[in-house]
Amino acid sequence: MRDLLFCLYPLALALSALADCPYRAATSELSRRELPGDDGFLDQFVVDDTNAFTTTDFGTPVDDTHSLKAGDRGPTLLEDFVFRTKITRFDHERIPERAVHARGAAAHGYFESYGDWSNITAARFLSQAGKQTPIFLRFSTVAGSRGSADTVRDVHGFALRFFTEEGNYDIVGNNIPVFFIQDAIQFPDLIHSVKPRADNEIPQAGTAHDSAYDFFSQNPSSLHTLFWALSGHGIPRSFRHVDGFGVHTFRFVNAQGQSKLIKYHFKSKQGRASLIWAEAQVLSGQNADFHRLDLFNSIAAGQFPEWEVSVQIVDEEDVLKFGIDLLDPTKILPVELVPLTPIGKIVLNRNVRNYFAETEQSMFSPGHVVRGIDFSDDPLLQGRLFSYVDTQLNRNMGSPNFEQIPINRPRNVVHNNNRDGAGQQFIYSNLAPYTFNSLNNGSPRPANQTQGNGFFTAPARTIVNAHYVREVSPTFLDFWSQPRLFYNSILPAEQQMVVNALRFEVSHVTSMDVRRNFVAQLNRVDNDLAKRVAESVGVDAPEPDTQFYHNNVTADVSTFNNTLQSVAGLNVGILSTTNSSSSLSQAGSIAQTLASKGVNAMIVAETLAQGVNTTYISSDAVLFDGIIVTDGTDSLFDPTSSSTSPFFPPQRPLSIVRDAYFYGKPVASVGEPSAFSNAIGIPADTLSQQAGVFMANATDDEFMSSFEAGLKHFRFLDRFPMDK
Ligand code: HDE
Numbered sequence: 001m002r003d004l005l006f007c008l009y010p011l012a013l014a015l016s017a018l019a020d021c022p023y024r025a026a027t028s029e030l031s032r033r034e035l036p037g038d039d040g041f042l043d044q045f046v047v048d049d050t051n052a053f054t055t056t057d058f059g060t061p062v063d064d065t066h067s068l069k070a071g072d073r074g075p076t077l078l079e080d081f082v083f084r085t086k087i088t089r090f091d092h093e094r095i096p097e098r099a100v101h102a103r104g105a106a107a108h109g110y111f112e113s114y115g116d117w118s119n120i121t122a123a124r125f126l127s128q129a130g131k132q133t134p135i136f137l138r139f140s141t142v143a144g145s146r147g148s149a150d151t152v153r154d155v156h157g158f159a160l161r162f163f164t165e166e167g168n169y170d171i172v173g174n175n176i177p178v179f180f181i182q183d184a185i186q187f188p189d190l191i192h193s194v195k196p197r198a199d200n201e202i203p204q205a206g207t208a209h210d211s212a213y214d215f216f217s218q219n220p221s222s223l224h225t226l227f228w229a230l231s232g233h234g235i236p237r238s239f240r241h242v243d244g245f246g247v248h249t250f251r252f253v254n255a256q257g258q259s260k261l262i263k264y265h266f267k268s269k270q271g272r273a274s275l276i277w278a279e280a281q282v283l284s285g286q287n288a289d290f291h292r293l294d295l296f297n298s299i300a301a302g303q304f305p306e307w308e309v310s311v312q313i314v315d316e317e318d319v320l321k322f323g324i325d326l327l328d329p330t331k332i333l334p335v336e337l338v339p340l341t342p343i344g345k346i347v348l349n350r351n352v353r354n355y356f357a358e359t360e361q362s363m364f365s366p367g368h369v370v371r372g373i374d375f376s377d378d379p380l381l382q383g384r385l386f387s388y389v390d391t392q393l394n395r396n397m398g399s400p401n402f403e404q405i406p407i408n409r410p411r412n413v414v415h416n417n418n419r420d421g422a423g424q425q426f427i428y429s430n431l432a433p434y435t436f437n438s439l440n441n442g443s444p445r446p447a448n449q450t451q452g453n454g455f456f457t458a459p460a461r462t463i464v465n466a467h468y469v470r471e472v473s474p475t476f477l478d479f480w481s482q483p484r485l486f487y488n489s490i491l492p493a494e495q496q497m498v499v500n501a502l503r504f505e506v507s508h509v510t511s512m513d514v515r516r517n518f519v520a521q522l523n524r525v526d527n528d529l530a531k532r533v534a535e536s537v538g539v540d541a542p543e544p545d546t547q548f549y550h551n552n553v554t555a556d557v558s559t560f561n562n563t564l565q566s567v568a569g570l571n572v573g574i575l576s577t578t579n580s581s582s583s584l585s586q587a588g589s590i591a592q593t594l595a596s597k598g599v600n601a602m603i604v605a606e607t608l609a610q611g612v613n614t615t616y617i618s619s620d621a622v623l624f625d626g627i628i629v630t631d632g633t634d635s636l637f638d639p640t641s642s643s644t645s646p647f648f649p650p651q652r653p654l655s656i657v658r659d660a661y662f663y664g665k666p667v668a669s670v671g672e673p674s675a676f677s678n679a680i681g682i683p684a685d686t687l688s689q690q691a692g693v694f695m696a697n698a699t700d701d702e703f704m705s706s707f708e709a710g711l712k713h714f715r716f717l718d719r720f721p722m723d724k
Contacts, residue, residue, distance in 0.1 A: 035349045037110020037132035041163070045406040046353060056085055095360070096395050097146040100191055101157045104140030105239065105292040106359040107299055109348035111135050111162055111309070117343055120260055120313065121252035123372030125164040126343060134163040135346055136407065138362055139239040139295070143194050144205025149284035150291035151275060152205040153234040153501070155225065158244030158266065159364040160346070163411045166453060170368040171264055172388070176233050177245035179329045180222035182476050184383015190215060190222070208508035217517035220479035221330045223525060227483045230501035231494055232274025232559030238294040240305040240569060241273040248381040249326040251374035251458050257449060259374065259458035261314040261326055263333055265340055269306040271564035273714050277501060279622040279663045286620050296351055298569040303598055304349040310340035316460050325475035327378045331482055334554040358407045363392040374458045399423050415444040480524040480548045487526055489553040491561050493717035499529060503536040515539050524548045532723055564712045568598030572711070573624035575653055578609045580632035586670060586699060587630045593704050606647040616648035621659035626711050629657060631671030637679045654679045664719050666710030668694035668703070692716035
């Protein structure tokens with residue numbers, strides 16, 4: 001023991017020397033610019049520690065780097081309030097993570113209205129063309145815990161808050177337009193089935209296990225959402241490349257009280273883009289923060305992601321007209337039946353300054369509504385109106401004052417008779433905190449449709465004379481036609497991805513009965529699909545059940561059948577070597593051209609020599625949206641001993657090229673292509689005929705512009721094997 005102490009002694013000396021090390025000024029990235037739609041509201045809460053001395057929480061300047069001890073080798077004293085308060089604060093740093101949607105990232109921005117929509121809604125943020133309203137948008141996965149990886153397969157949250165002048169309005173949506181269940185009372189059951197097993201807490205952030213597929217097969221309302229999640233929508237390339245949906249039907253109500261049913265759509269102006277499952281799995285390990293980083297870096301680089309906000313508008317009396325009950329959240333309203341009306345756009349232009357204070361403490365609720373908006377009777381929505389407030393009470397340690405946290409505060413002043421609670425931030429001066437009063441001139445006064453610009457319930461909302469029931473509506477009972485509509489509407493290669501996803505997921509189910517039950521459900525969607533899955537999971541192929549089948553299709557549900565609007569924010573690996581100065585200079589000029597388009601061009605070489613951005617040891621095909629191999633790098637791709645190097649794991653450059661190709665990415669080579677084609681394992685003359693493969697002797701304009709077009713195409717699906 002004594003020996004050990006002596007060993008540690010030099011370390012202790014070194015540490016105490018560190019404490020005396022000269023202060024080096026670090027450049028701060030926190031200085032902020034004025035941006036459109038930014039009301040600067042949060043600035044008043046920002047603490048700037050520059051040139052400040054440390055204080056306790058109660059303001060006393062102190063030294064909190066050494067505890068108070070009886071002698072320099074003696075015990076720490078209970079008296080030491082500096083030590084006790086610092087450690088106590090640390091012990092209490094965490095609040096409960098969200099029960100679902102725990103993992104996420106958010107950013108600030110603004111909404112801009114395309115017009116004056118007061119004919120259909122009294123909402124002020126929609127009252128004028130060009131009107132800007134600050135927003136906060138949080139993206140998330142659902143099942144994983146806060147420390148899980150970004151690229152797991154999951155539905156993604158799209159929780160949007162408008163800080164309007166008449167209060168906060170939240171649309172707490174997802175990137176998939178439908179949900180698994182039709183009644184909120186089933187939500188705990190759904191989540192218990194998809195969350196990890198109770199005994200060993202496995203698997204983390206994934207549905208590939210018995211209980212999830214037991215739930216899906218016993219509750220076929222879940223099939224439609226499951227199909228979307230098992231396609232590219234479950235593994236997006238980035239948050240910037242997802243669409244958002246309000247999912248439920250809501251109402252717009254104008255000042256006169258006339259209402260319409262509406263469904264929200266948020267279309268990514270970047271375009272939709274998805275990962276391939278194999279790379280999503282690798283990415284979880286290579287960079288568990290892939291999506292968070294992409295969003296943060298894009299905004300920091302001034303590449304502000306945008307979404308067009310649209311609504312489908314339906315007359316009140318048409319709630320059942322389309323053969324779809326608009327109160328059923330497991331159904332889409334196909335755009336062929338009711339087209340989208342664009343009403344505005346949202347732009348994200350500012351990162352959070354403190355993840356905990358802003359993103360973690362943001363508490364959204366579908367019940368945060370403003371005048372001009374109203375709910376529908378969708379039973380899922382109705383239940384959510386209870387759950388979110390309840391969950392915030394839990395996350396805020398029981399205190400109802402979570403709405404007073406800066407990120408949750410509305411921009412207008414709050415006036416009501418709610419009082420006290422832990423952590424109350426306001427000093428209410430009204431000595432008559434009740435309504436109706438005479439001692440405070442009757443204030444605060446109730447606001448409604450005609451006075452105080454108040455919220456009001458759409459007068460057209462009626463309730464039919466009915467019995468109390470615990471039953472599902474007969475109009476909710478078709479569970480199979482829309483999963484089929486989705487499956488019919490995606491590309492054959494995407495159908496293959498859904499088949500493969502199901503093969504992966506169901507092969508993790510150990511119960512034969514669950515596998516059989518699930519295949520029986522698939523057979524109600526599509527017999528060919530059911531057979532393809534059955535074959536790979538040891539279940540007998542079912543006979544067609546033709547009563548369920550149809551050939552309808554709908555537009556715009558695929559994630560691969562669209563071209564990206566821009567290459568900004570995409571990552572390209574330019575493979576080079578420190579052994580060749582001409583390769584490095586070629587890489588430099590390619591990087592410059594790509595950077596002028598907003599691409600993150602990363603020159604990869606053995607070491608971080610001058611001009612190199614990253615090393616082979618830190619690189620992998622999954623980290624790039626496309627790769628370019630520069631001239632003079634042949635020796636790196638020789639699978640024999642000459643390619644080994646202490647600077648990277650065996651064959652890393654080769655595997656980057658090969659994997660990028662097999663993930664369907666644009667791949668390019670400059671100069672003699674034999675090493676490049678050997679790395680992929682396909683002869684150069686065959687490769688050169690393929691879409692998304694670019695080979696040239698020089699990096700001329702044509703080469704660069706065809707590579708850019710390849711990036712916009714994003715994935716070349718013909719590289720993936722099909723069942724038939
Ligand atoms: Fe949520 N959901 N949810 N949900 N949800 C939560 O609230 C719940 C549902 C969604 O970024 C929780 O603050 C019930 C549909 C998002 O902070 C919780 C039901 C949709 C987020 C909750 C649903 C969503 C949540 C957990 C069935 C898409 C993250 C933490 C009726 C339209 C918001 C929290 C953020 C979060 C309950 C179904 C989206 C437990 C009971 C449908 C994007 O209250």
